[in-house]
Structures are given as C-alpha cells and as structure tokens.
Amino acid sequence: MASAVMNTTSxxxxxxxxxxxxxxxxxxxxxxxxxxxxxxEVLLIAVILFQLSRKSYKPPKKPLSEKEIDDLCEExxxxxxxxxxxxxxxxxxxxxxxAAGPHTIIDGKEVVNFASANYLGLVGHEKIIDSCxxxxxKYGVGSCGPRGFYGTIDVHLDCETRIAKFxxxxxxxxxxxxxxxxxxxxxxxxxxxxxxVADEGVNWAVxxxxxxxxxxxxYFKHNDMASLESTLEKTTKGxxxxxxxxxxxxIEAVYQNSGQxxxxxxxxxxxxxxxxxxxxxxxxxxxxxxxxxRGLAEHYGVPIEKVDIITAGMGxxxxxxxxxxxxSVRVVDHQRLSSSGYVFSASxxxxxxxxxxxxxxxxxxxxxxxxxxRNNISLLWKVLSDVPGLTISSDPLSPIVFLKLKKSTGSIxxxxxxxDKITDRVLKDDSVFIVTSKRSNLDKCRLxxxxxMFISAGHSEADILKAAESLKRVAALVLS
Amino acid sequence: xxxxxxxxxLTTLFSYGLLFAFGQLRDLFRKILDLPKxxxxxGYAPICLGLEDFYTRRLYLRIQxxxxxxxxxxxxxxxxxxxxxxxxxNKTLQRTSNTTKCLNLGSYNYLGFAAADEYCTPRVIESLxxxxxxxxxxxxxxxxxxxxxxxxxxxxxxxxxxxxxLFGMGYVTNSAIIPALMGKGGLIISDSLNHNxxxxxxxxxxxxxxxxxxxxxxxxxxVLREQIAEGQPRTHRPWKKIVVIVEGIYSMEGELCKLPxxxxxxxxxxxxxxxxxxxxxxxxxxxxxxxxxxxxxxxADVDIMMxxxxxxxxxxxxxxxxxxxxxxxxxxxxxxxxxxxxxxxxAVQQVxxxxxxxxxxxxxxxGAQKLAQIRDNSNFFRSELQKMGFEVLGDxxxxxxxxxxxxxxxxxxxxxxxxxxxxxxxxxxxPATPLLLARARICISASHSREDLIKGLEVIxxxxxxxxIKYFPVEPEKTYADGNLKKLE
Numbered sequence: 023m024a025s026a027v028m029n030t031t032s033x034x035x036x037x038x039x040x041x042x043x044x045x046x047x048x049x050x051x052x053x054x055x056x057x058x059x060x061x062x063e064v065l066l067i068a069v070i071l072f073q074l075s076r077k078s079y080k081p082p083k084k085p086l087s088e089k090e091i092d093d094l095c096e097e098x099x100x101x102x103x104x105x106x107x108x109x110x111x112x113x114x115x116x117x118x119x120x121a122a123g124p125h126t127i128i129d130g131k132e133v134v135n136f137a138s139a140n141y142l143g144l145v146g147h148e149k150i151i152d153s154c155x156x157x158x159x160k161y162g163v164g165s166c167g168p169r170g171f172y173g174t175i176d177v178h179l180d181c182e183t184r185i186a187k188f189x190x191x192x193x194x195x196x197x198x199x200x201x202x203x204x205x206x207x208x209x210x211x212x213x214x215x216x217x218x219v220a221d222e223g224v225n226w227a228v229x230x231x232x233x234x235x236x237x238x239x240x241y242f243k244h245n246d247m248a249s250l251e252s253t254l255e256k257t258t259k260g261x262x263x264x265x266x267x268x269x270x271x272x273i274e275a276v277y278q279n280s281g282q283x284x285x286x287x288x289x290x291x292x293x294x295x296x297x298x299x300x301x302x303x304x305x306x307x308x309x310x311x312x313x314x315x316r317g318l319a320e321h322y323g324v325p326i327e328k329v330d331i332i333t334a335g336m337g338x339x340x341x342x343x344x345x346x347x348x349x350s351v352r353v354v355d356h357q358r359l360s361s362s363g364y365v366f367s368a369s370x371x372x373x374x375x376x377x378x379x380x381x382x383x384x385x386x387x388x389x390x391x392x393x394x395x396r397n398n399i400s401l402l403w404k405v406l407s408d409v410p411g412l413t414i415s416s417d418p419l420s421p422i423v424f425l426k427l428k429k430s431t432g433s434i435x436x437x438x439x440x441x442d443k444i445t446d447r448v449l450k451d452d453s454v455f456i457v458t459s460k461r462s463n464l465d466k467c468r469l470x471x472x473x474x475m476f477i478s479a480g481h482s483e484a485d486i487l488k489a490a491e492s493l494k495r496v497a498a499l500v501l502s
Numbered sequence: 503x504x505x506x507x508x509x510x511x512l513t514t515l516f517s518y519g520l521l522f523a524f525g526q527l528r529d530l531f532r533k534i535l536d537l538p539k540x541x542x543x544x545g546y547a548p549i550c551l552g553l554e555d556f557y558t559r560r561l562y563l564r565i566q567x568x569x570x571x572x573x574x575x576x577x578x579x580x581x582x583x584x585x586x587x588x589x590x591x592n593k594t595l596q597r598t599s600n601t602t603k604c605l606n607l608g609s610y611n612y613l614g615f616a617a618a619d620e621y622c623t624p625r626v627i628e629s630l631x632x633x634x635x636x637x638x639x640x641x642x643x644x645x646x647x648x649x650x651x652x653x654x655x656x657x658x659x660x661x662x663x664x665x666x667x668l669f670g671m672g673y674v675t676n677s678a679i680i681p682a683l684m685g686k687g688g689l690i691i692s693d694s695l696n697h698n699x700x701x702x703x704x705x706x707x708x709x710x711x712x713x714x715x716x717x718x719x720x721x722x723x724x725v726l727r728e729q730i731a732e733g734q735p736r737t738h739r740p741w742k743k744i745v746v747i748v749e750g751i752y753s754m755e756g757e758l759c760k761l762p763x764x765x766x767x768x769x770x771x772x773x774x775x776x777x778x779x780x781x782x783x784x785x786x787x788x789x790x791x792x793x794x795x796x797x798x799x800x801x802a803d804v805d806i807m808m809x810x811x812x813x814x815x816x817x818x819x820x821x822x823x824x825x826x827x828x829x830x831x832x833x834x835x836x837x838x839x840x841x842x843x844x845x846x847x848x849a850v851q852q853v854x855x856x857x858x859x860x861x862x863x864x865x866x867x868x869g870a871q872k873l874a875q876i877r878d879n880s881n882f883f884r885s886e887l888q889k890m891g892f893e894v895l896g897d898x899x900x901x902x903x904x905x906x907x908x909x910x911x912x913x914x915x916x917x918x919x920x921x922x923x924x925x926x927x928x929x930x931x932x933p934a935t936p937l938l939l940a941r942a943r944i945c946i947s948a949s950h951s952r953e954d955l956i957k958g959l960e961v962i963x964x965x966x967x968x969x970x971i972k973y974f975p976v977e978p979e980k981t982y983a984d985g986n987l988k989k990l991e
Binding site: 086091095099100102105107112116117118119120122135137140147150151159162164167169170174176178179198199211225226227233234335337338341342343353356359365366367368370371377460461462 | 569576597610623626632647671673674681731740744771773815816817818838840841
C-alpha cells in the first residue's frame, strides 16, 4: 500500500521534473531553449503585473441624486438671524435735545455733559456755525458722488491743504467718516504676507483694518515698550525674507480703550533700529497734545517726518465729522486710487469740510484753549483721587479720564451692571451725564471696562467739582 | 448682458497690449536711468513692489484729467467745473481759479435735493444752529438726539419695515453690519457684481463666501442646493445660516435685480435675504419706495433692507431696516453703532425733510412731481440714445445708463470732447469694470429740464460720431403709418 503511494508520487514527481526540463516543442527563440520552467516563470510575472495594474479598491463615488439633495434641503433648519433678545439689549441711550456741548438738555433737564469728546469746546461755536451756514447755502448738504466722479468740491481741496499746512506735512487726504479712515488706510498699504506689529489695546476700527489686510499680525502688550522690543526682535531675527517684506507698527497716540498715551520717542527709536514703518492713529490727540495742538509728535519733540502715516478722525477735537490721513506725497497719492473707503464712497459733505477749516483756524489763532483743557484735566485728577471703589487708570495727559473698579466682581457682565447703576444714579440725582465704555462682542480687545469721562476746554471749574462730588457720593452708595 | 463683437474685442485687446508694451519699455528706461542713484531708503521695502502699481503709473496717469474733476458749486443740474492744467504730462495737476459751467450728467442727484431746496434748507440751517455740525460722541454715549430717533421712525415707515437704525456713512453700514450678523460657520452668497463695501463686509465677517452669476436666479438655486447638501467645507457640518446679498440697482450696469424670483428661491431654501438699495431707494417706484414697490415685492419678504441717503436724498449716511428684534440686537452689538461718531444733525434733518417732501407731508405735491419727472427723464433719455445707435445698458425706469466705449483710447476722447462742449460726463474703466468693458455712465436727475436733456443728447451724439461708439445701426425715423408712435410727453 505505502509502496504504491510512493510509486505514484515518485512517478508524478518524475513527470513534473521532466516537464520542467523538457524542451517545449523543441522551440528555440532567440537562441534560448524554451524550457518548461520558463513557462511557469512567465505566467508568474504576468500574474504579478496584472495585480499591480489593477487599481486599489476604492468604493465608487456616487454623486447625490436630486431626491437626496431635496431631502437634505428639506431637513436643514437655519439658526435665527439674531440671538434671543436679553434685558440688557433693551436699554435705550439718553436722547439729547440740544447741542452736545459742556451743558446739554436731556429729558427737559439741563445736565453737565461729560460724554461727548468735545475736547476744545468747539460745539456750538458761532464762527464755525457761520461758516457752515455759508457752505450750506452755496453747496447744499451732500456731495452726491465719490471723489473721482465730480464729488470733489473745492472746499475738500482747501481743507486738505489747510491740515497739511497746520501739521507741517507735504500733503493730506480727506475721508468721509472717522472710523473708515483707519480701516481703509491699513489694507491700502499692508497686503498678504506683510508683517504688522500692533498694540493689543487698539480699538475695533484698527482691528478690522488689520483683519482686512490679510497680513501677519503680531500683538504686543498694551503700551509696554519692552514687549514691543522683544516682539520686533522675534519677528526680524534670522528672517532673511523679512528684508523684502513691508513691515509696520500700528499704534494709537491716545488709546480709546484705556486712555494711555504711547511713548512716541521710544517707538521711533525702535522703529529706526529694526526698520519698520509707523502707522499712528491720532483721533484723540490731534488738537489736544503738544504746545499748539499739533499732536503727539509735537508733544515729544519728534520731527513729524519720522512718523510715516498719521491718521485721525475729526469727530473729536475739531467737532465735525470725517477723517484725514497725512504723510509724504507718495503715501497720500497711493491712497487716492487704492484706498477703498476713499474710492468707493461718497465724499465728505462740504459743510463739514468748511467746519474743519474754521476749527483749525480757530485752534491756530487761540492756543490758550489748550491750556484751559490741560487745567481742567489736572483739576479733575486732583478731585477724583479719593473716590471710593474706583481708581483712575488713564494717563495724566489724556483728555479721556478712565475710571475702573478697584476690585472687579469677576465677570465683565456684572462689572458693567455695577458701573451702569453708578452712571444712572449720577444722571438722575445730580444731573451729571457720564457713560461707561461699551464693548461690542466682535471686539477682540481684552482691556478692562470702566467709566469714561471726556474733558472739554469748555467745562468750568464748577462743572468739574460738581461731577466729582456726585461721583464720590454715588460710588460710596453703590459700591459699599 | 453685454454682447461684445469680435472685432471690437480684438481692437481693445490690441490697444491694451500696446499700452502695456510701452509701459514696460518706459519702466525699463526708468530702471536704467535710476541705477546710478538708488532712491530706495536702505532697509525698507518699497510701498509698491514691481507690477503692483503698474496700471496706476503707466495707464491711469495718462488720462488722469478725466477723473477727480473738482467743482466749485453744488452738484446740481449745472455745475462749475474747475479748470486744471498740467506742466509735467499729467503726472500732477494744478488748480486754476477759472471755472466752466457744464451740464452735470455724472452726480448721483436723482431727485434734485443736492442744491439748496426751498423746504429743506431753512430747516437744515435751523437744526444746525440748534444742534451744531457735529455731536462728537458715539450713538450709545451722547450722540443720540431727538432728530436721530425721529429719522429712524420715519425711515422705517417709508420703507415699510417695523424698525430702522442709522449710520453716518453708507460704506461703513455694509462693512460693519455683515460681520455683526454672520460669523464663522455661516454662508454668504452674493451677486458677482456686488459693490466693494459688501465684499469688504463679507470678507471681514469670517463666514464662507460664494458668488452666483449676476442676476441669475437659476444659478442661485444651483449654488444653494449644492452648498446645503455639502455643508461647511472640510467638516461637512450643516451651515448655521445662509444669507443672500443682492442690490436693487447695480450702479455699473443700470439694471434692476430680478427680485421676485430671487426671493422665491430664498424662501424655498430657507435662506435670509439682504437687499442693498443704495441707488434705488427714493428714485424708482411710484411713490419712491424703491425696487420692492416697482417689482411688487412685499417688504416683509426681504429680511434686511439697507440703503443710503447720499443719492436720492442729497445728504450722507446709511440705514438698515428690519424687524424690531434684529434692530435691537444690532444696536447692542454693531461696532459702527458703538464706536463711530453719530450722524451729523443737519444731515439728519436734510433726510427728514427730503422724505417728508417725497411723501407729500410738506403740504405740496413736489415729491410726486419729482418722481414723475425722473421717470420721464430717464425713459426719454434712454430711448433717444438707443435710437441714435449707442449701446446703452440698463432697464427701463432706471436712472443710471451706461454707454459702452470698450477701447481705452475712447475713454479720454469721449470725456475731453464732452467737456469742451460743456457737458460733464463720467467715464469708468478698469478696475471698477472688467478690463474690456469700459463705459461712460450717465445719471439722470429730476432737476434736469427737457431742454437740458436735449442739449446733452446733441452733444453726446456729435461726440459719439467723432469717437465712433455708435455700435448699433441708427433706427430710422418712425412714420405715422407705423402706428406705434411713442409719445414723448
């Protein structure tokens, strides 16, 4: 039995080996004998090639059928356009019934107004109103067109030359709205790939401009020169490409969110060391700082050419509306075609431009109003130094006096409620109009909120003492 | 849409190619000549690198005198254009004190409120003396006056929505509202020819932006279906909300948007609609209420209506009209409301008076007269231009009519010749329009009288012959036997 199996196996093996070695049909191809094993090898190679050439298994992509798309559209439910309205959203601001000067009328009562940024007291000034009346009768109210299409009126050109002459720069360009100035200037100069070093306390308009410019933005600690230096060092060290990129530092002269004043002399030194260009927003310092009101550069004695781009809104010290940007001729000319808020928008109403010209004229002729503004600020600092529960956290030079809570309650919402209680009672009991700093939820700034008081050169000593008295009394009541 | 004949396309491309070649040649010479003295400040990269401002330096500066012409009077039907001269081949322009009186076919003065008006101006001067030109504060601090609340109610009533909110500038309205309503996870579908302010607002919001073909509700439906089925990019989660943004009148085309069809599509797919009526509010519709009234759409069907006061009301600023809750929410979060100086009180009073005139609440029928006048003027002007053989875009009843020029050389030729004959027109080229489709844009006003229009037509016809832009055959004079005689009165 075993020997029979052995015999058949050896016979089969013998047959196989002879088949391997047997010349196949006596074929000679290219001088090579075709043996049996060649056939198997060729078959093997063919099988390998066949497997390699087949695509790996992927389930086939079926596009959605019309019915499936219909079903998806049916069951999709959008969110409502607005979130549910909470109680704090229903609060209405106070309605004024007269001009927003140092004294104004709210609900029939006369109140002392610390909520308008009327730094030079020019609201209600007769010379400015007269020039506006003349302008209204000649040019009407609106300018009915963008600057490129018959919206350029000669008062615009006069206003631009007047401001440039006042500041001592070669040229300036006028914008039709205060906050659109800075968020049109930044994207006009900073493109994708450029480097911007900005202060973390800049206001929303600057943040929007930085976002629209698509550049790389690095923030440094609020008004901290050591942090600025280390950030500049980090962004330029070892970066060969940094030589070819445009680099900017963006700051504000007097910060809207905190009342701090930027140390311009140190910043200019740093910018020259690391070769950055400087963009400075002077909305709250134009017409306020400096011996003749020419801004932060005059205050620190820095030549104005060292600051590359200066922008300012005219809605504060100059008591009109609109904004301007000034710098070298190259800087200003570039904006006339590539700044979107200038090219695609109607120009400033002509009467506001003539109001700006008369305001600048008035400031140049009477530099004494700056002295009275400074006296008012120092008086307020003196009488507010001992308010219970609140401390002054702004710079002694800034016309925005910022009071924040000594001990925060922990959440921004309850801080806000406490501060609102204080300001409401101050208005109701003592007829002094002050406001808290409101923050939009789109704003990325994380600085603490507080009570903001805008000092004006038109406030009298009695006004300031009255406000301080009232604040001390109410703060003691509410915060104890 | 515009049909571009092949021959015109070829000649236009050839002209641009020639200008480009010459520009590059001049740049080359400038580089060679500047090599010895390197003006670049060491270490600072130049403000514009290489080809970024090539168009400005080599093409725009040659025809700079056609743009930005200063005027020395109110932008009314006749204006005083200030003459300028140049000593260095148009690189800089100097003002003179001479002016020429020209017919104004370029300003956005649809209802004629641009100049001093007998009802509006005394009230504006009174409010100026009471409230002074600026409020120096933001709306939530001390910037809300009685005038602002009055205007918000009036605008809401005029447009037909429950509530409205005001802003001091039309551009800022779009750029600051869209980010407040949409955020990451939302989808914005906007028309391909939307204005720069809408594009900026959409970019600034952080939402995904998709574009649909201009005025094509079928393509909008396709895009909506595709986007809802796919969901957010990469994660494929469903979208939080979808907003479709369209304009009432497109300022470079002069055509109305197909509002009823677009609203129907949006309602079917539960998308919100945002209508920008910058050019159409006050100018079209039987009582001036804009494109909704003209096309028979109920204002309640449009979720958010935006408009500006610059064009028809002769003032400045913008508004948003929507439901009470949305306006309440916007007053709490919108950055333009919380951080921007409030609208100047005399400008607010101008809009209040203008709306009262339009509604007839000032005790006269001047409003109805103005509306009828602008409608007649626009239709007359457009039909006459078409009869002369010009290629005019835009729908009937729209006061904006672009005339196609195409070739870059015809832009300054048309503009300068018209100015020599005392007609001031506006010519638009790249980048406001596509490169090959340069045009001259006429804006009709209710303060143009019939004689003004006839003079304008004569001058344009003469210049058109000279420059060669009558692309269509001239229509033969219709005889009485034809029957359909169009009454021009």
